[in-house]
Amino acid sequence: MSAKEHRRAQIEAEITRLNQCVVKLKSELNKLSPISVLPQEILAEIFITLSEAVGYNVDQYPYPGCSHDVRFLITHNNSFQDFFSALENMPLLEILELEHAAPSLPSPVTEIPAPKRIITLTRLHSIRLCETMSADCIYVLSHLSLPALSTFSLATYSTKYTKELAKCLADKVPFWERICMLDCSRKPSGLFKIQGSDSQVGFPDVKEDYSDPHCTFDLTLADSTSSLTTLATMFKYIPWRMVRTLVVSNLSYGSANECIAAFRLFNQVTTLKAGRPTAASRKTSMKLFPLLRSISLIDQRFAEPETYDLGLVGELIEPLLNCIARRRDQGVKTLKLQIANCFIDDRDIERLREIVPAVD
Structure with missing residues (x-):
């Protein structure tokens, strides 16, 4: 390689690096202010150097002549009329990000139309909707085949x-049965979030040597009923059968049967971390998690503050003791x-140590 060619390669590499930084910053900026946009000349330059399409408030897919080379498609506030035709012309597409940009169905929708064709994106490894x-999510995903998908993110507020939606996700995301770590929580905003990965690395209660995750997902869902009802629906159709570490927090519940319906298929769970109000009763404890060996309880209210004045705190741990003892008697040893922060005192801890080898 001549000195001139070497220098040219250096310059092109630097342009690519800088444009990647611009795209990353633009994505973050859009989250803070969706109406902000970059100058069109910068967008065009980014597209040319990175083979990336970034469209803003347009009705047709930009730069159609270059679409065969597109590796990244990031759109905000768009509604492409030729969206699926454009995807068919992107065999090298690796990342797809749609924010307020999925092709919209007529409103109101009485039935989601079946896909007219299936588009296979063999290199696409990341989707964010x-x-x-x-x-609209179901409509978009129903048109796609995603054999290489490893990162999936979805936020829907309907x-x-x-x-x-659960049936569609079960069919279109190829890595569900590899998921071994699941985190389910209800946020203060009322939204319900499910996250997971194929690795337990970073979880403090798991000591095995796990590699960094290769497959990750997060779902943010609106919930008009209860979190456990939404969970039960998702778990019924999405094959999260190999989950070994389960984290749950802020889950409302109406009955033990509702809790059992949500978690009854998690037969491989060995580590449970429960934070804040989470369903627990003698009935549920004997029917769930037959392989459970490690439990973390955080901010579980075993007693109200005024109970301390009555000297009754040590008696309120009895249901937990009974549950652990009964599970032990049936061969499930904790x-x-x-x-942590569960309103119990030293007497409770000492009694728990009688039946659990390690209590912190």
Whole structure:
């Protein structure tokens, strides 16, 4: 390589690096202020150097002559009329991000149309669908085949079509059965979030040597009923059968049967971390998690503050003791128990140590 060619390669590499930084910053900026846009000449330069399409408030896919080389498609506030035709012309597409940009179905929708064709994107490994109606998400995903997908992110704030969405996700995301770590929580905003990965690295209660995750997902869902009802629907159709570490927090519940319906298929769970109000009763404890060995309880209210004045705190741990003892008698021995901010005292801890080898 001549000195001139070497220098040219250096310059092109630097342009690519800088444009990647611009795209990353633009994505972050859009989250803070969706109406902000980059100058069109910068967008065009980014597209040319990175083979990336970034469209803003247009009705047709930009730069159609270059679409065969597109590796990244990031769109905000668009509604492409030729969206699926454009995807068919992107065999090298690796990343797809749609924010307020999925092709919209007529409103109101009585039935989600079946796909007219299936588009196979063999190199696409990451999808992000944000602030999109459930029906539109289902409509987009139903047209796609994603054999290489390893990162999936979805945020939808509509409460309809939960069952249909779960069925669609089960069919279109190829890595569900590799997921071994699941985190389910209800946020202060009322939104329900499910996250997971194929690795337990970073989880403090798991000591095995796990590699960094290769497959990750997060779902943000609106919930008009209860979190456990939404969970039960998702778990019924999405094959999260190999989950070994389960984290749950802020889950409302109406009955033990509702809790059992949500978690009854998690037979491989060995580590449970429960934070804030989470369903627990003698009935549920004997029917769930037959392989459970490690439990972490955080901010579980075993007693109200005024109970301390009555000297009754030590008696309120009895249901937990009974549950652990009964599970032990049936061959499910709890080896580790961690308790933090649960309104219990030293008497409770000493009694728990009688039946659990390690109590913190």
